Amino acid sequence: MHRLARLLVALSVAVAVTAAVPGAGASTRSRAKSDVTITLVTHDSFSVSKHVLGDFTRQTGVKVKVLPAGDAGAALNQVILTKGAPIGDLLFGVDNTFLSRALQAGIFETYRSPRLSAVPAAYQLDPKHRVTPVDHGDVCVEYDKQWFAQHHVPVPTALDDLTKPAYQDLLVAENPATSSPGLAFQLATIAHFGTKQWRAYWSKLRANGVEIVNDWNTAYESSFTAGGGNGTKPLVVSYASDPAAAVYYANPPKPTVSPVGTLLSSCFRQIEFVGVLEGTSHAKEARRLVDFMIEREFQADLPLQMFVYPVRDGTPLPAVFEKYAQVVAKPLTLSPTVIGARRDRWIEQWTDTVLR
Amino acid sequence: MDRHRAAVTGGARVRTALLLLVPVGFFGVFFAYPIGSILGRGLAPGGSVDLTPLTHVFSDPGLRGIAWFTLWQAAVSTVLTLAVALPGAYVLARYEFPGKRIVRALVTVPFVLPTVVVGSAFLALGFQPSLGAILLAHVFFNYAVVVRTVGGLWSHLDPHQEEAARVLGASRRRTWWSVTLPALRPALVAAATITFLFTFTSFGVILVLGGPTRSTLETEIYRQTTQTLNLPLAAALSIVQLVAVVALLVGTGRAEGRRATALGLRPSAEVARRPRTARDRAVVGANLVVMAALLGTPVAVLVARSFDTPGGAGFGFYRALGSVRAGSVLFVPPTDAIRNSLVYALVATAIAVTVGGLAAVAAARTRRRVVDGLLSLPLGVSAVTLGFGFLIALDTPPLDLRTSPWLVPIAQALVAIPFVVRIVGSVLRSIDPRLREAAATLGAGPARVWREVDLPIVTRAASVAAAFAFAISLGEFGATTFIARPNHPTLPIMIFRLLGQPGAQNFGAAMAASTILMALTLVAVLGIDRFRVGELGTF
Numbered sequence: 043m044h045r046l047a048r049l050l051v052a053l054s055v056a057v058a059v060t061a062a063v064p065g066a067g068a069s070t071r072s073r074a075k076s077d078v079t080i081t082l083v084t085h086d087s088f089s090v091s092k093h094v095l096g097d098f099t100r101q102t103g104v105k106v107k108v109l110p111a112g113d114a115g116a117a118l119n120q121v122i123l124t125k126g127a128p129i130g131d132l133l134f135g136v137d138n139t140f141l142s143r144a145l146q147a148g149i150f151e152t153y154r155s156p157r158l159s160a161v162p163a164a165y166q167l168d169p170k171h172r173v174t175p176v177d178h179g180d181v182c183v184e185y186d187k188q189w190f191a192q193h194h195v196p197v198p199t200a201l202d203d204l205t206k207p208a209y210q211d212l213l214v215a216e217n218p219a220t221s222s223p224g225l226a227f228q229l230a231t232i233a234h235f236g237t238k239q240w241r242a243y244w245s246k247l248r249a250n251g252v253e254i255v256n257d258w259n260t261a262y263e264s265s266f267t268a269g270g271g272n273g274t275k276p277l278v279v280s281y282a283s284d285p286a287a288a289v290y291y292a293n294p295p296k297p298t299v300s301p302v303g304t305l306l307s308s309c310f311r312q313i314e315f316v317g318v319l320e321g322t323s324h325a326k327e328a329r330r331l332v333d334f335m336i337e338r339e340f341q342a343d344l345p346l347q348m349f350v351y352p353v354r355d356g357t358p359l360p361a362v363f364e365k366y367a368q369v370v371a372k373p374l375t376l377s378p379t380v381i382g383a384r385r386d387r388w389i390e391q392w393t394d395t396v397l398r
Numbered sequence: 399m400d401r402h403r404a405a406v407t408g409g410a411r412v413r414t415a416l417l418l419l420v421p422v423g424f425f426g427v428f429f430a431y432p433i434g435s436i437l438g439r440g441l442a443p444g445g446s447v448d449l450t451p452l453t454h455v456f457s458d459p460g461l462r463g464i465a466w467f468t469l470w471q472a473a474v475s476t477v478l479t480l481a482v483a484l485p486g487a488y489v490l491a492r493y494e495f496p497g498k499r500i501v502r503a504l505v506t507v508p509f510v511l512p513t514v515v516v517g518s519a520f521l522a523l524g525f526q527p528s529l530g531a532i533l534l535a536h537v538f539f540n541y542a543v544v545v546r547t548v549g550g551l552w553s554h555l556d557p558h559q560e561e562a563a564r565v566l567g568a569s570r571r572r573t574w575w576s577v578t579l580p581a582l583r584p585a586l587v588a589a590a591t592i593t594f595l596f597t598f599t600s601f602g603v604i605l606v607l608g609g610p611t612r613s614t615l616e617t618e619i620y621r622q623t624t625q626t627l628n629l630p631l632a633a634a635l636s637i638v639q640l641v642a643v644v645a646l647l648v649g650t651g652r653a654e655g656r657r658a659t660a661l662g663l664r665p666s667a668e669v670a671r672r673p674r675t676a677r678d679r680a681v682v683g684a685n686l687v688v689m690a691a692l693l694g695t696p697v698a699v700l701v702a703r704s705f706d707t708p709g710g711a712g713f714g715f716y717r718a719l720g721s722v723r724a725g726s727v728l729f730v731p732p733t734d735a736i737r738n739s740l741v742y743a744l745v746a747t748a749i750a751v752t753v754g755g756l757a758a759v760a761a762a763r764t765r766r767r768v769v770d771g772l773l774s775l776p777l778g779v780s781a782v783t784l785g786f787g788f789l790i791a792l793d794t795p796p797l798d799l800r801t802s803p804w805l806v807p808i809a810q811a812l813v814a815i816p817f818v819v820r821i822v823g824s825v826l827r828s829i830d831p832r833l834r835e836a837a838a839t840l841g842a843g844p845a846r847v848w849r850e851v852d853l854p855i856v857t858r859a860a861s862v863a864a865a866f867a868f869a870i871s872l873g874e875f876g877a878t879t880f881i882a883r884p885n886h887p888t889l890p891i892m893i894f895r896l897l898g899q900p901g902a903q904n905f906g907a908a909m910a911a912s913t914i915l916m917a918l919t920l921v922a923v924l925g926i927d928r929f930r931v932g933e934l935g936t937f
Contacts, residue, residue: 108728265521287901349899
């Protein structure tokens with residue numbers, strides 16, 4: 043009998059602990075106070091400094107709950123599926139490769155922030171202001187500096203170089219069907235070679251031994267020579283901010299030269315947006331957060347939190363960015379409408395060319 | 399007399415129905431309804447049903463290939479896992495040797511590891527993305543399923559039956575086929591079913607170790623749901639997945655049901671013996687070598703990496719866990735992640751043991767396998783379908799749980815319940831009815847019979863099942879990935895976030911968090927295994 047008793051005790055303890063499920067009581071607690079809490083739905087890579095979000099609450103009395111909801115695609119699709127009964131008040135993290143789907147689905151309210159005057163027009167891709175640009179980054183081919191020095195191979199400078207014999211079996215890229223940097227790099231090749239020639243380029247890349255993996259993590263940490271494991275590829279499709287991140291997140295003592303460099307002509311520009319969700323009951327507070335996200339404090343916080351660049355003119359960059367990351371002056375771009383209309387077919391064609 | 403019997407069975411039926419109330423309600427609200435909603439959204443977007451996407455799955459050679467690959471890789475994985483793990487289960491059930499308790503807990507550790515982390519360990523060991531790597535990883539993950547489910551029963555099988563067969567002149571092989579195997583059958587079928595379902599819906603292993611040319615229904619549903627938002631196709635693929643799983647469960651239900659033997663169960667201490675002969679020692683040694691090589695090597699890679707700091711071996715990455723990205727609004731100290739993991743696992747285990755235990759008791763009374771099969775469905779359904787199903791179904795108060803922290807343990811419990819039902823159920827069915835009859839003859843009423851005969855056995859089986867449920871919940875990373883979750887990250891989510899950032903510190907810290915997760919699992923499983931003291935022999 044005592045065994046039963048023990049199990050019952052264990053179970054009732056467990057049930058008692060359920061009262062302490064992390065955050066289970068949060069909604070009642072916030073309701074008890076008079077101030078409003080708004081929910082920011084976003085992707086898993088989102089980050090902001092605690093004190094910055096704290097300043098927003100101090101200035102406005104509005105609290106912000108951050109709700110990570112999977113990768114960028116998953117977060118957007120969750121919001122689209124819950125249109126009408128939104129799971130939050132704003133969505134951050136829709137980028138130019140997904141923008142047209144978001145706009146077509148009509149999930150955003152129109153809001154033109156008065157702070158937008160400080161943001162260059164090049165980032166404002168929705169003339170109707172349903173979304174507001176917050177940050178930008180570039181997906182590029184990155185290289186392991188040490189590997190190229192040791193093997194006495196010149197660093198590639200153009201996309202065309204990657205198909206040459208000197209760079210055979212050196213590049214790892216992600217599958218555009220499953221990875222956002224993978225898709226961005228495919229779009230870079232389409233923007234550079236044109237809609238007629240890009241498949242021929244990928245055929246040559248394939249013949250030259252490009253390795254394709256499904257996700258960024260495997261590419262960078264397992265295949266890339268300067269990543270976490272014992273990889274064999276000194277060229278990887280990743281982000282232009284990697285040289286800064288590689289120093290910032292290096293084990294102490296921090297290196298004085300970044301181990302990673304960027305092939306500047308291979309970069310595709312990604313712009314991330316925020317929008318107020320249609321159907322929110324806190325439109326006023328949500329708009330205030332949109333304003334805040336393009337104000338100086340939030341913008342200056344972005345680089346070291348998400349390793350992206352601020353969109354606001356004149357925002358100071360952290361030293362590690364100034365020193366180690368190269369600014370991509372002429373990124374490759376495609377209009378969101380074109381991407382939206384042809385993305386799925388392009389991915390299919392890519393799969394036929396590279397994998398079949 | 400007849401009327402009396404009718405009254406008894408009538409009462410039994412009512413009791414069974416009452417027992418089923420909780421499991422059926424739970425399953426209906428948290429599985430059938432969400433899955434029905436998301437499938438309905440995909441196949442009947444405007445209200446009228448359109449089944450053309452379903453025909454695509456069969457007419458499109460690419461999709462047909464994916465469905466076929468999903469099926470056969472799962473079948474091969476299951477056969478391989480059984481082949482490798484059955485001898486291991488035998489050794490852990492039948493032999494007594496120093497350190498056995500810790501070995502039994504250690505083999506459970508791989509089960510909880512995030513697939514991404516294991517994938518990176520396999521790649522670091524020099525495996526290229528390939529079919530072989532997928533199969534090996536599937537054996538790695540599911541070894542514990544076989545050892546625990548089959549070994550649990552094996553360690554109580556009366557060896558006298560086998561000895562009797564041998565004395566009567568049966569060969570070793572004949573004894574295995576005619577005596578041991580039939581007795582183990584319910585547990586074997588259960589282990590095979592669960593392994594098949596896990597590998598059938600395998601996601602991370604396929605993505606990382608399969609490379610871009612290999613897709614399964616699960617990875618394709620993920621892509622169609624989260625990337626292309628082709629809900630009709632995703633729903634069609636989910637239905638194919640469901641139909642295959644239901645067919646499998648009906649088949650295995652029959653296989654299990656054909657023979658529900660009452661077994662002479664013995665306390666495991668009486669069953670296990672020390673290896674005496676050279677043959678014994680060779681069997682035990684060989685299996686320990688297999689476990690060390692197959693399960694130990696990838697684990698060792700992760701642990702080694704967590705200490706492999708630039709200045710030599712040290713705790714640098716463990717310290718980094720508490721400092722790297724500390725200013726972020728989404729940062730939690732590792733102690734909080736551990737606490738979150740434990741609390742979620744405790745809640746999920748409580749739900750799973752309650753719901754699954756009730757279902758198992760009810761199922762054992764009906765002798766029908768409908769309940770086992772039904773409650774196993776969540777293992778065979780895509781995590782992304784379930785996650786998105788929650789999202790669109792549970793959106794009205796009082797059931798607006800879409801962003802509630804409760805959804806996490808509920809999703810984890812759904813995965814753990816099939817284990818509880820099968821582990822408890824297979825033991826319950828093996829109770830010799832003569833025990834109950836004897837108790838009744840001696841004057842015990844039905845309630846007393848249940849309390850004195852069934853309950854002690856149920857409790858013990860439930861504690862085995864609880865260990866598994868706890869481990870599942872600690873490592874569960876399927877449905878929880880696809881539901882919007884408030885900021886109370888568990889260890890697997892913390893690992894996932896760290897891996898999403900470049901730089902040596904993030905990577906090392908992810909390895910440190912994985913090592914903590916493994917240690918936590920080991921301690922938890924050892925602790926819950928201790929609950930089994932007393933076992934069968936004490937009543």
